[in-house]
Amino acid sequence: MKAVRLHGAGDLRVEDxxxxxxxxxxxxxxxxxxxxxxxxxxxxxxxxxxxxxxxSIAGHELAGVVTEIGxxxxxxxxxxxxxxxxxxxxxxxxACRNGRHHLCERLGFVGEACDGGFAQEIVLPARLLxxxxxxxxxxxxxxxxxxxxxxxxxxxxxxxxGEPVLVLGCGPIGGLAALVLARDHDGPLxxxxxxxxxxxLVAQVTGGTAVALDAGAIRTALGGRLPTxxxxxxxxTAALAHLVGALDGGGRVALVGIFHGRLDLDPNLLVERxxxxxxxxxxxxxxxxxxxxxxxxxxxxxxLIDRQIGLDAVPDAYARLIAGEATGLKTIIRPxxxxx
Numbered sequence: 001m002k003a004v005r006l007h008g009a010g011d012l013r014v015e016d017x018x019x020x021x022x023x024x025x026x027x028x029x030x031x032x033x034x035x036x037x038x039x040x041x042x043x044x045x046x047x048x049x050x051x052x053x054x055x056s057i058a059g060h061e062l063a064g065v066v067t068e069i070g071x072x073x074x075x076x077x078x079x080x081x082x083x084x085x086x087x088x089x090x091x092x093x094x095a096c097r098n099g100r101h102h103l104c105e106r107l108g109f110v111g112e113a114c115d116g117g118f119a120q121e122i123v124l125p126a127r128l129l130x131x132x133x134x135x136x137x138x139x140x141x142x143x144x145x146x147x148x149x150x151x152x153x154x155x156x157x158x159x160x161x162g163e164p165v166l167v168l169g170c171g172p173i174g175g176l177a178a179l180v181l182a183r184d185h186d187g188p189l190x191x192x193x194x195x196x197x198x199x200x201l202v203a204q205v206t207g208g209t210a211v212a213l214d215a216g217a218i219r220t221a222l223g224g225r226l227p228t229x230x231x232x233x234x235x236x237t238a239a240l241a242h243l244v245g246a247l248d249g250g251g252r253v254a255l256v257g258i259f260h261g262r263l264d265l266d267p268n269l270l271v272e273r274x275x276x277x278x279x280x281x282x283x284x285x286x287x288x289x290x291x292x293x294x295x296x297x298x299x300x301x302x303x304l305i306d307r308q309i310g311l312d313a314v315p316d317a318y319a320r321l322i323a324g325e326a327t328g329l330k331t332i333i334r335p336x337x338x339x340x
Contacts, residue, residue: 253277
């Protein structure tokens with residue numbers, strides 16, 4: 001089969017590889033119908049930070065069709081359409097026993113701890129699979145995992161009724177968080193991104209207001225106020241430092257971006273202005289919620305897709321995304337060919 005494998009930092013190859021072998025008990029074989037490129041995939045490619053085995057087939061945002069079921073698997077049948085939970089947890093540590101799989105002491109992710117979805121086939125533990133409607137566009141179904149991340153970030157931020165919220169970064173997670181806020185929150189929504197076309201798209205889809213990351217521009221958009229709630233989805237330490245200066249006293253930031261580098265921040269700013277930084281890692285129980293919401297959000301999610309590509313185009317897509325050239329939010333890989 002054809003697959004995209006990460007051999008090391010900066011070394012991504014499209015290769016012909018053997019199909020996955022015999023199923024282990026409790027595992028399922030899928031024909032991958034669609035997979036999304038995530039910012040964490042790009043981060044791992046650039047830094048090698050999470051390479052635990054190489055070469056490894058990348059990709060943890062995926063939808064597929066069940067083609068074979070291993071011994072002991074119940075609740076699935078061949079032909080079922082599913083999406084995958086990206087979190088590969090141990091099930092034994094204190095966090096796992098308490099249902100906090102995203103904080104597992106030995107947490108890995110599909111595409112790193114095991115081969116991922118940038119391939120024509122994948123095998124995964126049945127425990128990681130959630131059924132979805134076969135009528136759903138596979139490209140939309142593959143966005144269930146990042147939608148769950150966005151839902152978790154909004155939940156962690158917990159905006160109050162009527163409270164203005166600024167979403168910094170209109171990539172996949174920021175854009176999806178803005179979409180969730182547009183549907184679930186009754187306060188003003190601001191979006192900011194250095195890519196003006198992408199910010200404009202997210203503002204158009206969500207009904208939010210695109211602004212520059214500037215306290216004056218934000219005050220103008222909010223009638224003289226500054227926001228007290230924000231989601232940081234750029235992963236830029238420089239952008240986060242600017243964001244801190246654009247929040248009102250008592251403000252809080254939900255951090256969901258994957259950062260490069262370390263933050264040089266005077267902690268007295270947090271003390272004197274009572275600012276709160278909230279870490280948001282993956283998701284807890286939000287993936288079933290995301291799947292349940294896909295049909296109602298399908299039209300908007302489709303508008304946020306930048307393009308759909310085949311496996312051969314993945315290395316070029318990585319280069320384009322790292323260069324910040326995408327105008328949409330999500331690049332979707334179709335391993336068996338891009339639909340006409």
